[in-house]
Each structure stands twice: as C-alpha cells, then as structure tokens.
Amino acid sequence: MRVVVSVGGSVLVPDPATNRVAEYAAVIEGLVESGHEIAAVVGGGGVAREYIGAAREVGANESELDQLGIAVTRLNSKLLLAALDESITASVVPENYEQARTDVQRGDVTVMGGVVPAQTTDAVAAVLAEYVDADRLVFATSVPGVFTADPNEVEDAERHDVLTASELVDTVASMEMTAGASAPVDLLATKVIQRAGLETVVLDGADPTRVTDAVENDEFDGTRIVPDAEAE
Numbered sequence: 001m002r003v004v005v006s007v008g009g010s011v012l013v014p015d016p017a018t019n020r021v022a023e024y025a026a027v028i029e030g031l032v033e034s035g036h037e038i039a040a041v042v043g044g045g046g047v048a049r050e051y052i053g054a055a056r057e058v059g060a061n062e063s064e065l066d067q068l069g070i071a072v073t074r075l076n077s078k079l080l081l082a083a084l085d086e087s088i089t090a091s092v093v094p095e096n097y098e099q100a101r102t103d104v105q106r107g108d109v110t111v112m113g114g115v116v117p118a119q120t121t122d123a124v125a126a127v128l129a130e131y132v133d134a135d136r137l138v139f140a141t142s143v144p145g146v147f148t149a150d151p152n153e154v155e156d157a158e159r160h161d162v163l164t165a166s167e168l169v170d171t172v173a174s175m176e177m178t179a180g181a182s183a184p185v186d187l188l189a190t191k192v193i194q195r196a197g198l199e200t201v202v203l204d205g206a207d208p209t210r211v212t213d214a215v216e217n218d219e220f221d222g223t224r225i226v227p228d229a230e231a232e
C-alpha cells in the first residue's frame, strides 16, 4: 500500500530534547519491511511557533512568518530523515511535490515539510497523497480523531468513528469560523481529501504504533474519513 503519513510537529518533536523521532523512524522502517511505500510530511510544532512568535514581535509580516514556519518543518523533516535507515530513504528533504514524487517513484521513503506560505503541512500531505495516488492518508495528530467539538474545550465532545469527506469539510469549515480556533485537519486539506477521494485516517500520534495499525489493520483507534462516493 502507498501511504502518506502526516506527523504533527507537536507529535514528532514536542521539544528537541524529548522527541518521538526514533519511534516514528522504527514505525516507518517496519511498514517498509512489510512492503508498504511511505512518504512522510512533518509539521513545525512548538519550535515553529516560538520562531514565528519571536519574528512577529520584531515586525515580520505573515508571509515571512510562514517562511520561518516552513524552515522549521524542513528542520524537523531532517531530524526524522537522520533517524531513518539511509538505505531506504531519499537523502534530501524535497522542497516541492515533483521532487517528492520522484523519490516515491524510485521506491525511496521521502520526508518533506512545508512548501509555500499561507497553508499548513496538513494541506501538503493531502496534495502529496493526491499527487502520488496514495492508497491512504494518515494524520498523526495531538487529538485521538475528529470530535463533535474541540475535545480540549468541551468535556462531553464525542469522537466520530467515521465521517464522509463532505462531513469532514462541513465540520472543519464550521470550526474555522471561530477566530483563533485550531482544527485536527485544516480546511484546504479537507477540500483536497474530498476532491481526490482519499481514504483518510485521523489518529492520536502520541503512540506511533497506531500508525502501523491504521495501515495494516481494518480496526484502529481513530476517525476514518471515507470518500463521498463510497458512502453513497
């Protein structure tokens, strides 16, 4: 199976001293050993937020802040790349989708971060999954799935076990209307998931073995997003 795994920066590198880089590398190596093709997209996490905060204070504009964020996502990507067995990886972090697809077509594990301002790595992962015709897109994030409301704010929020792509778009679109709200998958990514009909999973990445379950087993702990066509 060809799989794109999106790992939130806060999941992979909660901080550079205490990170899950080796665990994620082991999970990716295990999946490759089982015959899967893996592309990983890595976020910026707290380190990106710290740099963005510092640059905002000295007057940088939003696009400049995004460029800083992208730089940190690439730094985190290099960290994951450094932990992976070099015999199965492309040795550089691609800066665009074409380079990443070339890696995938060569049979190498590719690890990339952001590409252009005004989006997040959720969207990068969705576009890459569409571009390489991935069989599955997995979001390893800081919440156990997509809930009826923000589980960090609403105590009795319930997790959706299954959502159609359209339901995901509607759920995330309504979240974005609240200023300052964050979402488990960003709106642009949900639109790409919808148009590409991508089989998608959203799960808690604190335990990286959940990613293995989401690729290898039909039963896993998280929210499954099914293409609209499948739900009809």
Ligand SMILES: Nc1ncnc2c1ncn2[C@@H]1O[C@H](COP(=O)(O)OP(=O)(O)O)[C@@H](O)[C@H]1O
Pocket: 007, 008, 009, 010, 011, 043, 045, 140, 141, 142, 143, 145, 146, 147, 148, 149, 150, 151, 152, 153, 175, 181, 182, 183, 184, 185
């Ligand atoms: N309905 C919802 N379901 C799940 N998470 C939600 C929802 N609404 C808001 N959130 C928020 O989405 C965020 C997703 O995690 P985030 O830290 O942005 O992930 P990552 O670092 O993986 O990109 C969480 O902070 C959670 O509080």
Ligand SMILES: O=c1ccn([C@@H]2O[C@H](COP(=O)(O)OP(=O)(O)O)[C@@H](O)[C@H]2O)c(=O)[nH]1
Pocket: 007, 008, 009, 010, 042, 043, 044, 045, 046, 048, 065, 066, 067, 068, 069, 070, 073, 113, 114, 115, 116, 117, 118, 119, 120, 121, 122, 124
């Ligand atoms: O293609 C991209 C990817 C990331 N970013 C910037 O980098 C930050 C960190 O990336 P992301 O939010 O995906 O990381 P996370 O914190 O979710 O791990 C984002 O907030 C954006 O500012 C961007 O501009 N373009």
